[in-house]
Amino acid sequence: MPELPEVETVKRGLAPSMEGRLLTRLELRRPDLRFPLPADFAARVEGRRIVSLSRRAKYLLIDLEDGLSILSHLGMSGSYRIERQDETGLPGQFHMARSRDEKHDHVIFHLDGPDGDSARIIYNDPRRFGFMDLVERRNMDQHAAFAGLGPEPVGNALDADYLASRFKGKAQPLKSTLLDQRVIAGLGNIYVCEALWRAHLSPAKPAGALVSAEGRPVTALEDLTFAIRTVIAEAIEAGGSSLRDHIQADGSLGYFQHSFNVYDREDEPCRTPGCHGTVQRMTQAGRSTFYCSVCQV
DNA sequence: ACTACTCCCTGCCAGC
DNA sequence: TGCTGGCAGGGAGTAG
Numbered sequence: 001m002p003e004l005p006e007v008e009t010v011k012r013g014l015a016p017s018m019e020g021r022l023l024t025r026l027e028l029r030r031p032d033l034r035f036p037l038p039a040d041f042a043a044r045v046e047g048r049r050i051v052s053l054s055r056r057a058k059y060l061l062i063d064l065e066d067g068l069s070i071l072s073h074l075g076m077s078g079s080y081r082i083e084r085q086d087e088t089g090l091p092g093q094f095h096m097a098r099s100r101d102e103k104h105d106h107v108i109f110h111l112d113g114p115d116g117d118s119a120r121i122i123y124n125d126p127r128r129f130g131f132m133d134l135v136e137r138r139n140m141d142q143h144a145a146f147a148g149l150g151p152e153p154v155g156n157a158l159d160a161d162y163l164a165s166r167f168k169g170k171a172q173p174l175k176s177t178l179l180d181q182r183v184i185a186g187l188g189n190i191y192v193c194e195a196l197w198r199a200h201l202s203p204a205k206p207a208g209a210l211v212s213a214e215g216r217p218v219t220a221l222e223d224l225t226f227a228i229r230t231v232i233a234e235a236i237e238a239g240g241s242s243l244r245d246h247i248q249a250d251g252s253l254g255y256f257q258h259s260f261n262v263y264d265r266e267d268e269p270c271r272t273p274g275c276h277g278t279v280q281r282m283t284q285a286g287r288s289t290f291y292c293s294v295c296q297v
Numbered sequence: 298a299c300t301a302c303t304c305c306c307t308g309c310c311a312g313c
Numbered sequence: 314t315g316c317t318g319g320c321a322g323g324g325a326g327t328a329g
Contacts, residue, residue, distance in 0.1 A: 003322060034305070034324090058323080076323055077307075104307085127306045129323060172300065181324080188322055263322085285301065288320080 002074040004153065004186030005232055007058050009239030010080055013253040015053045017082050017119050018062065018111065022049050024118075027108035034075060034131040037107075044134060045070060050111070056140075057149055057185035067137050071145060075129025081252040083120040101126060124252075149185045153232045158184060160217035160225045167207040168215050174224075175203035176285045184228065190263045191231055193290045197262040198227035200272070202296045203282075203289045262290040270295060 002010065026042040038044070048064040055061060062070040072078075101124065109121040123130075135143045150166075151157030166183050177183055178192045187195070196203050201210075201224055210221035217225075261271050262279050270277040270292035277294025 006322080073323080075306095076321065101308090125306095126308065127321090127323095129306070170299085176300085179323090190322055286303080287322095 002058060002078065003188035003191055003235075004055075004058055005191070005235035005239050007055055007060055007074065007186075008236050010074070010253045011053045011055045011060055012240060014060075014080055014082070014121060017084070018050050018109070018121060019052055020050065021111040021113050021119070023047070023064070023109060024112050025110035027110065029106050029108070033106060033125060033128050035133075037132060038134045041132075041134065044068065056146060057152070057181060058188070059145060063137065069135050069137050069140070071133045071135050071143070072123070073130050073132075073145070075125060075127060075131070077127040078123065078125040078130035079252055081122050081124065083122060083251060085118050104128075107132065148182050150181060150183045151185065153184050153186055153228050154236070158225065158229065160222045163221055163225055164211045164215060164217040167221070168211045170207035172207055173204045173284055174201060174207050174210075175287075175289050177207040178228075179285070179287070186232070187228070189287050189289075190260060191228075191235065193263045194260055195224065195227040195231045197272075197291060197296060198231060199224040200295050200297065202293075203284060203291050205297075262292065265290060 023045055024047070026045055028037060028042060031037060045064060045068065048066060048068070050062060051065050052063045053061065054063060054069075058073060060072040060074070062072065064070065104124050104126045105122050106125055106128070107123040109123075111119045111121065113119070123132075133143070133145070140146055151162065163183075167177065170177060174196060175192060178187050178195070179189065181187075193203070199220065201220060210218050210224065212218055265279045266281040268279050270279055272292065272295045275292060275295040277292040279290055280293050282289050282291070
C-alpha cells in the first residue's frame, strides 16, 4: 500500500500521538521483520523522548532525543494504529477493538504523555516486507537506505533538467525508470502509472527519448515532471483530508481508498477527456502497469 | 554500468 | 464448500 503520500499521511496521523511523549517500552513480538531488528533495539530506545516524526522517501523516521532515529519502512503491507487510553481514565484500559490479525502486530510502542496519559502505537505487517532500523541522525545519509536516494518528488530538487540528466541515454522504459528510487525517491507502482497517464506518455517509452541530443528536456519531459509533482501533492492532500475519518474508523493509519484514474482499472474506459480508449494492463519488470494505449504514446 | 529477473511473506480472490 | 493459482501498493540480491 504505502507509497510516499501514504507514508506522509501516516506520519501526520501519528505525530500528535507520538511527538513529545516518552517511549517507555518497545515491545518486540518477533526478532525480525524483513531483516533482523537492530541489536539491543529496545534497550537503545526505551526511556527516550520522541522529539518529532519525519519522512524521507517511503521511510518514516521517529526522531528521538539525543540524535537517534528509528527508521521504519512499511513494505507492502505495513500499517500503524493508535490505541489510546480509555477516556474513562481507567488505567490499562484501551477502547480499541482488537484487530483480527493481531498475530501480525510485530512492534508495539508504549508511550507516556506529559499528563501521564498513555498510548500504544502498534505496527502491523502481515507480509513482513517492512523493516526497522536505528540510525544516528548525523550519519543518516550514509545509511544504506538513504545512500544514493533520489530527490523528493515535491521538493525543489525535482525539475525537468534534473530528470533529463538522469534519463539521458537510457533505454530503460519510463515505467521502471520512475520506479527506481535512485532517480526519484518515493514513487511506487500506483503513482508512476498515474503520472504517466496524466502526461499522456507510454510506460514502455525509453526514458532517453525524452531528452534532446543536447541533453535538454523535451516538452513531454516538462509535462511528466509536472504530472509527477502534482499527482503526489494531490495524493498527500487527499490523504490529509481523509485522515480524521480514517483514524475514527478503527485507529489504523495507512489504508485509505483513493480513486485512481488508471491504476487497477483494466478494461474500464480511459478518463482522458475526448479519449475513447480502454485501460490496458501489461507486466513490466514483474509489476503490473495500467495505461491507455490510445492517449499514452 | 546498465537491465531484467527472482525472491522474501501472507492474504485474498477468481475460477474450477 | 473447498482447493489452487495468481496477484498484491517494495526493494534487495543476483546474473547476464
